[in-house]
Amino acid sequence: MPENGTASRGGAAPAPNLRVNLAPSNMHGLELQNPVLVASGTFGYGTEYQQLVDIQRIGAICSKGITVRPRAGNPPPRIAETPAGMLNAIGLQNVGLRGIVQEKAPIWARWSVPVIANISGESIAEFEELAGTLDGVPGIAGLEVNISCPNIRDGGRLFADDAASAAAVTRACRAVTSLPLMVKLSPNVGNVVEIALAVEAAGADALSVANTLLAMLIDVERRRPYIANRTAGLSGPAVRPVTVRMVYQITQAVSVPVVGVGGVTCTEDALQYFMAGATAVQVGTANFVNPRTATEIIDGLAAYLRQHGIADVAELVGAAHPRAARPAVSAPS
Amino acid sequence: MDLHRVLVTGNEEIMPQTHVVDVASPLLGQSSKPGQFVHIRCGPMWDPLLRRPMSIFRIRPDGVSLMVRAVGDGSQIIAASAVGAELDLLGPLGRPFTIDPSARRLAMVGGGYGVAPLVALATEALGRGCEVVLMVGAATADYVFPADELPTDVEYAVSTVDGSLGHHGLVTELLPRYLDWSDAVYACGPTPMLEAVARITRPATFGVAGAMRSRKPVELAMEQHMGCAMGVCLGCVVMTKKGYQRVCRDGPVFQADEMIWEGSHA
Numbered sequence: 023m024p025e026n027g028t029a030s031r032g033g034a035a036p037a038p039n040l041r042v043n044l045a046p047s048n049m050h051g052l053e054l055q056n057p058v059l060v061a062s063g064t065f066g067y068g069t070e071y072q073q074l075v076d077i078q079r080i081g082a083i084c085s086k087g088i089t090v091r092p093r094a095g096n097p098p099p100r101i102a103e104t105p106a107g108m109l110n111a112i113g114l115q116n117v118g119l120r121g122i123v124q125e126k127a128p129i130w131a132r133w134s135v136p137v138i139a140n141i142s143g144e145s146i147a148e149f150e151e152l153a154g155t156l157d158g159v160p161g162i163a164g165l166e167v168n169i170s171c172p173n174i175r176d177g178g179r180l181f182a183d184d185a186a187s188a189a190a191v192t193r194a195c196r197a198v199t200s201l202p203l204m205v206k207l208s209p210n211v212g213n214v215v216e217i218a219l220a221v222e223a224a225g226a227d228a229l230s231v232a233n234t235l236l237a238m239l240i241d242v243e244r245r246r247p248y249i250a251n252r253t254a255g256l257s258g259p260a261v262r263p264v265t266v267r268m269v270y271q272i273t274q275a276v277s278v279p280v281v282g283v284g285g286v287t288c289t290e291d292a293l294q295y296f297m298a299g300a301t302a303v304q305v306g307t308a309n310f311v312n313p314r315t316a317t318e319i320i321d322g323l324a325a326y327l328r329q330h331g332i333a334d335v336a337e338l339v340g341a342a343h344p345r346a347a348r349p350a351v352s353a354p355s
Numbered sequence: 356m357d358l359h360r361v362l363v364t365g366n367e368e369i370m371p372q373t374h375v376v377d378v379a380s381p382l383l384g385q386s387s388k389p390g391q392f393v394h395i396r397c398g399p400m401w402d403p404l405l406r407r408p409m410s411i412f413r414i415r416p417d418g419v420s421l422m423v424r425a426v427g428d429g430s431q432i433i434a435a436s437a438v439g440a441e442l443d444l445l446g447p448l449g450r451p452f453t454i455d456p457s458a459r460r461l462a463m464v465g466g467g468y469g470v471a472p473l474v475a476l477a478t479e480a481l482g483r484g485c486e487v488v489l490m491v492g493a494a495t496a497d498y499v500f501p502a503d504e505l506p507t508d509v510e511y512a513v514s515t516v517d518g519s520l521g522h523h524g525l526v527t528e529l530l531p532r533y534l535d536w537s538d539a540v541y542a543c544g545p546t547p548m549l550e551a552v553a554r555i556t557r558p559a560t561f562g563v564a565g566a567m568r569s570r571k572p573v574e575l576a577m578e579q580h581m582g583c584a585m586g587v588c589l590g591c592v593v594m595t596k597k598g599y600q601r602v603c604r605d606g607p608v609f610q611a612d613e614m615i616w617e618g619s620h621a
Contacts, residue, residue, distance in 0.1 A: 064587065066585075066586065070587045071585060071587070073356060074356075074357065074358060097594075098579065098590075098591075099580060100589070100591075101582050106401055106404055108404055108405060112589045115589050115599065258401070258404050307404070309587070310588055311396060312396075313358070314358070
C-alpha cells in the first residue's frame with residue numbers, strides 16, 4: 023500500500039544501489055556489483071558451482087587458499103559437524119601458484135564476476151612471492167591475504183596472532199603489488215582492534231573479519247581428538263555472534279572497508295553485519311548447504327532496501343553503532 | 356545434477372534404523388546411475404547443518420528410492436520423512452559403477468548399509484543379461500538386508516558376525532568361492548571390508564600367483580563424511596596412488612588398485 027509522499031514503495035522507484043567499492047583508495051579500486059561475496063575455501067575456484075549457481079551475479083569470489091607450492095593437505099578425517107556449525111582442518115590443499123596462474127586465472131579473466139585470490143604463505147618471503155607473482159595477472163581483481171588459517175600452524179604462531187607480524191606481512195605484500203589487498207584477520211586473538219589498526223596502517227585496502235575459530239571435537243570412544251589434525255577451524259551459524267561483535271568493534275576504529283565473514287546464511291544475517299559496520303559480507307559454510315545462498319541474499323537485500331525505502335545499501339553500514347560514532351549519513355526514516 | 360525439491364512417495368523401515376524412502380523425480384530417475392548418491396538437506400533450519408549423503412537404491416523412470424540409515428540427528432530427520440513431505444536433494448552425484456560390456460558374471464559384496472548401491476547395480480546388471488551374486492554381511496540376522504527386496508534372479512549369500520544367519524563370520528570370507536567364477540567384483544561397505552576385498556581380489560600384489568585375477572575389474576564404493584559433496588570443501592578425501600581424491604567427486608567408486616589403505620581408516 024503506497025504511503026503518501028514515499029516514492030520508494032511505488033513501482034517506478036529506482037532499484038536500490040547495491041554497488042560497493044572495497045578498495046576506494048587503491049588505484050584499481052575493487053568495485054563490486056553487490057556486497058555479497060563467497061568466502062575462500064567454500065566455493066573452490068568458482069568453476070565447481072557453475073552448474074548450480076549463476077556465479078556471475080555474485081559480488082566477488084574469494085578463491086580457495088593458494089600457496090606457493092601445491093599442497094596435499096591434511097590426512098582425514100578433515101571435517102566434522104558441530105551444533106549449527108562445522109569443523110574443518112583441510113590444510114590448504116591446493117594446486118599451487120603456478121597452477122593458479124596457468125590454469126585458473128585464464129578462466130577467471132573471461133568472467134564478469136571479480137575473483138579475489140586468497141593467498142597463504144608460511145613466511146613473509148612466500149607472501150611476497152605470491153603477491154608479486156599475481157600482480158598484473160589477468161583474471162585476478164584483488165588479493166585476500168590469509169594470515170589466519172588455523173590449520174597449518176605446525177605448532178608455530180600465525181602472522182595474525184599479533185599486530186607487528188600481521189602488519190609486516192601486509193607491508194611486504196603492499197610493496198610488491200598494486201592489487202587491492204584485503205587482509206583476513208583471525209578471531210583467535212585478544213585484541214583484534216589493535217591488529218586491525220596495524221594492518222590498516224601497513225597498507226591494507228580492506229579487512230575480512232574473520233577466519234574460523236580455533237576449535238576441537240573429542241571422539242569419546244577413542245579418547246582422542248576426532249579430526250586428524252587435532253585442532254580445526256569452527257565455521258557456520260555458531261560463530262556468527264562472535265564475528266558480528268568483532269566487525270562492530272573494528273569498524274569503529276578503522277576507516278578501510280570491512281567485510282564480515284562468519285555464519286551468513288540469509289538476508290537478515292547479512293543485514294546484521296552491515297549494521298555492525300561491514301561494507302560487505304562473505305557467505306562461507308552456507309554454500310555447502312545451499313549453494314544459492316549468496317544469490318538469494320542479493321535478491322533479499324534488494325527487496326529489503328526497497329521495502330524500507332533505502333536508496334543505497336551504504337546507508338545501513340554502521341547503523342547499529344553508538345550514535346556518536348555513526349557516519350554522517352541520512353538516517354532511515 | 357541439480358538441486359531438486361521432491362515429494363516423498365513412500366517410506367518403509369526395511370531393517371532396524373534403515374528406511375527405504377521413495378521420492379518422485381523423473382529427472383533424478385532418468386539421470387541416476389548405480390553407485391551415485393544424493394545429498395539431502397535435513398530441513399530448512401541450519402542445525403543439523405550439513406546435508407547427508409544417501410545411496411541411490413532403486414532407479415525408476417519416475418524417481419528414485421534412497422536407503423536412509425537413521426544413525427544420527429540429521430539422518431533420523433530424513434528417515435522420518437512422511438509420505439507427501441518435501442525433500443531438498445542435490446544430485447545425482449559422484450562417479451557410478453561401470454559394467455564392462457564383456458562381463459557376464461558379477462560378484463558383489465555389501466557390508467551393512469553398503470548393500471544399497473549394489474542393489475541398483477544388480478538390477479541394472481540383470482537387465483543386461485548378466486548373472487549376479489550378492490554377498491551381504493551384517494552384525495546379526497536382524498540387520499541382514501531382506502531377500503524380498505532383491506530381484507529373484509540374484510543369487511544371495513548371507514553372513515553374520517554372530518552366526519545368527521548364514522555364514523558365521525565376515526562377508527569377505529564368502530568372496531573367494533566366487534572369485535574364479537566372476538568377471539568383475541564390486542563392493543561397498545566399511546573401509547576395513549573394502550580393504551579386505553582389495554586384498555582378496557589382488558593376490559598378485561601380495562606375492563601369490565594370480566596374474567589372470569589381477570586384471571579383473573574390482574570397483575569399490577568408498578564411504579567418508581561429506582561436507583559439500585560438490586568437490587569444493589575437500590573434506591571427504593581418501594588416499595590413492597594419485598594422492599588425496601575426493602569421495603564425492605572423484606568417487607565414490609574407485610578401482611581397487613588405485614587405493615592406498617595405510618592410514619585410511621582408524
